[in-house]
Amino acid sequence: MDPLPVTESNQEYSMLTFTLKRLLSGVILLFAVATATFFLAHAAIPDPTLGLLGSAATPEAQASLAQKIGTDRPVVVQYGEWILQLVQGNFGDSWRNFQPVSEQIATKLPVTLSVVTIAILLSALLGGVLGVLAGLRPNTWIDKLVKAGAVVLFALPGFWVALVLVMLFAVQLKWFPAVGYTQPGQSLSGWALSITLPAIALAVGAVVMIAEQLRNAIIQADRQDYVRTLRSRGLPRHRIVIHLLRNAAPASLTVLALMFVGLLSGAIVVEQIFALPGIGALTQGSSQNGDIPMLLGITVITVVFVVIVNFLLDILLGWINPKARVK
């Protein structure tokens, strides 16, 4: 039987099915992770009242708090209530300060996202440029520089890079603030200054990884038969480079998407070093205090981001390479 010809309607059907499947798997993933996290958190912190009340906890205060937050009820009942709230878009209230979890996440998320987004942009730009240059000129000085840089910079721990940056550019030179975050609405330049060093610290490892990935992909694509054919037909160099990039980009974009997820967790350390009020600091604080609703809210939001990023990646890959659109 001949394969089905790729028609416009066939492509649309494939994309629709693909989109719906992706959304469904995203919802299932979200539900599964949320459920697992809920029970793991409750198993790991069987009595959160001590952490929430601190060293002054008396049995009376513990009992009073347990009643207020509902931990005196069976875990299954608590789960049922929480999942019902979640379906309605309600993350519940923090056990630490009794404010809505969603409101607190909403104030912290932009901080983390701004640092991670800038770090990703830096990585994509710098890593892309370096990777293309090295890939198109293998075994030249730029290629050797990228390879050596990849080994050295990727081996450096992120927190060490952050500390060096802060010691040099904040403490010694005083070009940037050593700690703290300025909202863009307050001062755009202040905002840029406050996230520059954290974003660079996050991006350092990612830049070399993207560069290395892109370099290898370009070199591999350059050896393909179709490139030789294009060359033999006398296609101009820049047209061939575009073809090379189209074929080399998917692997780098996949790495970039994975990096985004990785940088979200890497941000915890960087936010701590630069004292940024982001999701990382919120996660750490909530974990120390045993604020389970907050931890669950952060987990759900993170999973949503992972699903969205992966979904966008698939769309992007389909846009770059039409063959990927057809199932």
Added chain:
Amino acid sequence: MMKNALKGLAVVAAAALTLTACSSGGSGGDGDNKTEGNLPLNIGNFLDVTSWDPSLADIGFDGPYMSAVYDPLVVVDGDGEPQPALATKWEVSEDFKTITMDLRTDAVFSDGEKFDAAAAVKSLEYLKAGVRSQEAYNKVESFEAVDADTIAIHLTERDDTILYFMGLGRSYMMAPAAIDDGSLAQAPVGSGPYTLGKASIPGAEYHFDKVADHWAADDFRFDPLVISPLSDPTAMLNGMEGGQFNVIYGDQSAIDLAAANDWNVSSGLATWVGLQFTDRAGTTEMGKPLGDLKVRQALNTAFNGAEMLKAIARSNGTATNQVFPADTTGNLSDLNGLYKPSIETAKKLLAEAGYADGFSLKMPMAGPFQPYQAAAEQVFGELGIKVTWDEYQFMDYMGNAPTYPMFIGVISMDGNAVATVERQIAMPQWYNPNTGLEAFPEIKAQTEKVFTAAPGDEQDTEIEALNKMVTEEAWFAVWYQANNSYISTKEFTVTPVIGMMFPTLRHINVVG
């Protein structure tokens, strides 16, 4: 295609900017203008404010935040002694069951309401019902507005620590209307020397606007005032070195750098470090050996607290074997030599108790206690005590540690000796769910004497006698007492308060 890619990048960048702009609290303009006679104060605190609602706030690190926007009825000084604030003076009745307080008449809440006895009673009733603040008011029967500027606190029984706990941060007064509409957690409404500024960024920095006509404005010579929570000591030190902070919660690295930077260092005792026995009566199979006095004494003798203080806390604390803070009421320096460190003596004591070959038991362990684990392991090994460590997350450690016969504890201390008797000896706490007093009738009787003796010298004498008994009975194996330290630029000094992990604004002073 390149053009499209650039457009795409621009869209992403714009989206990032929009996202960040969404959280903007706006510019409050509460600003950079230094008021004459005042000094800018930027504090690096260790933790974020727990809640702006005083009934939900912690005493620990919430002190500077709360004391900026709220006035308390009572404060404590560096010695833990209650001092006047909104309550100008007080009297305790002869039967110790009523405290009558005179109140200031010139304080006004930031919403315009006047502070008076009715407002004080409403705040106190709210605090008594609060999950976290109720700890101070367990023995309160009722609060009464006697007249416009007098209140009476009626107790169910004598309570020698209520004024101390009120002074630690449990007597902040709130505007009645804000209590009624339940809005305090979002927007504090107190009569404090500052109001929360609009330029504040939750979790990052809190700006405060000075109240010009505050009744104690001259005591708060800080303007502008900013408090930033930073959980990382290195970040705090970087901020101090970078000139962003004037006062920080300091670790040993900060202390080491202080002299070179012309910074002031204030240190005060905060915690005791050692072995907490939870089965002193030896009622459980695993805890049976600890029921023998000689075994507990052996454990006291085996550890060299002074050396551990040097090696682990880098001498930032005091070597003492007692739970009463050194150089305060109750602590007896003569007792410090009671258990002269000697493994040989410890082995001898164990042998006399019938444990010449040691014994086996389980103990909990978590990350923050690992610095002590190696030393403990070594000493236990020399005594033949075989310990199996059960690993826990720190959060879980607090809940599980008291279920073991003993555990490594870093336990907060109080600056008030009666509070120490209550929290460390007489009343169940998370770290001591079963006090074990029933098995020690003499100690129990002495505890009663403390609670019934006349306040002052008579009570102090009974407290000292009690401390002598529990130290001789080896109720704890205290290795040393550790300091909290605060680093300030030369314009400021900080008075540490035992019982407060970070002092309030009232304990930060301008030099000169």
